[in-house]
Amino acid sequence: MSLFDFVEGREGYYGEYGGTFLPEILTATIEELRLCFRSSKEDPAFWAEFAELMHTYSGRPTPVSYLENLSNKLGGARIFVKREDLNHTGSHKINNVMGQGLICKRLGKKRVIAETGAGQHGFATATMAARFGFDCKIYMGEVDIARQRPNVFWMENLGAEVVSVTDGQRTLKDAINECLRDWVTNMGDTHYVLGTACGPHPFPEMVSFFQSIIGKEAREQILKEAGKLPDRVFACVGGGSNAIGIFQGFIDDNVELVGVEAGGYGAGSGLHASRLAYEDASVGVAQGFKTYFLQNDDGNMLETHSIAAGLDYIGINPILTDLWEKQRVRFEAATDEMVRDTLKLVMRTEGLIPALESTHAFAQAVLEAPKMSKHEVILVNQSGRGDKDIFTVADAIEDDHWKQFIKDKAVEYGA
């Protein structure tokens, strides 16, 4: 099936979801972007340029590794992992960012803006801007800046200006609003590098296109490594870009696709970011597109929570919503507690340090693997690495030695 064969007159719609809901002032800018992306997508030389760039700059293809220890310990399906954490800047975010860098060049624009939650996307965008020679401004919620200083440090040192967003909940969604405000003002010379497969058309399609490199590689690799296609593929879902990236490789195969959302404190707690796995979300239109949002009866957005800042978002990729409704993708949620336990397990048994976001995918796989047969194969997308988020991870697993180190360091800085 092609996800992007749009019904006549319904370009940008996936079933009932997606679309373009923007202020009129952006119509010409979005149209310019849509046409540029369309011609780039249809140009085989463009994909070749992109793949070459990802090879030389980010170390692609990232490997698929067999987790023998973990598989044996759980005693069920064989577990393999796609190592997106090995990308430059430590996550799959770079795939989208470098792709949009090439688009920005084709558009002839000299300035990029981006929102960031955890900081991964902002970090990747700052890297791309330095490489391509673009001016770069990153909008980041005040709360996230406080949580993710190391990423802010890198963004600033890469030459980006990081703007603290103090409106609303002061997190990812508010940073997106601030980007839209910048864009309606500066669209003439500015490209908005949206970080996930959300927002107005053509962003969901464009981000999915660049992230499809994950699934393309993974399908080939797993056939070689496991000798067969996986029975189930697990990916964490915040906005949904790594998930749609790997899922596209297996969309036409008899492979079960599982999206894992942030369960936070669990169903019914009101403190989570599960749009589809739990029953709190409903269909709405915000931030440029139609999908399931965590919102109240008045249509105002709710507070969200996750141990992983990168999953902490009110909406979800409209393509995944449609695939969920068509029962092509199953949705589950992993709670903060499951994530903490799974991270420790994966570190100890395999020496891997997945990002807290990616650990959600592992958590669900670890839950299901023992109930599967030894002949079955699981593929987990490790979308990012956890070691660079040492502050967050140390907090999450409550490491006392780390706390002492920080206290000593504070004394050294004269606190």
Add this chain to the structure above:
Amino acid sequence: MAPEQVSLEKYLRDRLRHKDLLLMTHVVCGYPSFEANWRELEIMAEFDVDLVELQFPFSEPSADGPLFVKANQEAISNGVSPADCFGFMRKVSEHFPFKVLMMGYYNTAFKMGAETFVKRLAEAGGCGYILPDLPVEEAGELHELSRPKDLASIVLMTPTNTEARLKILGEAAEGFVYAVARKGVTGGKTEMGDDLDAFVSRCRAHTRLPIGVGFGVSQKSDLDFLRGKADIAIIGTAALKAWEEGGGDNLRSLLGSLV
């Protein structure tokens, strides 16, 4: 074919027979409070304002500048709901001589359902709505439902629109056309000059409706510039700013300086 004339258009045309430039103002419902809104509206009525936008607060006001963002946010945290706004609108439309429009973001209407939205808006005495994040392509259902209720769906024209796009917008417009004077969000400054003049003329070429100009219209010289070019001057942020800085007296002196 031109759509049937809604009564908002007729009202504006009647007013334009006696005034060369009408005035539309704006309040954010429930910010700082409904009581304060009422006092603002009383002052606006003193100055014979023709039309008022009542903004229904939304949690993601991405087309608004800092002052309205804060107003939206605080109204929501004070518990202001669409039901409260409709209730307030009803009182306003019954009491004041000016006409009222709902202004807000599409999700407010979408979440309650298009049918409920138009029904409640009509019952509250509103004469139309401005939903800046609802493009005309997506507004079909709402337009259909609005027509029998005599509600005008206000279309925005912007300086970045192509001629082809302005034509589409012109064909969809009802009541009046809201011409956005510049790029950016609400509340910034706009240079009143040849570019704006040319833009309003471009809008005029694509609509027979009255044209209101908003975004950065804040002082007497702006209105003087617009007189003879536009039909309605739209004062948004400037009124709230005046109120915030010096309450009723300040708002009164702002409006006094304008008319």
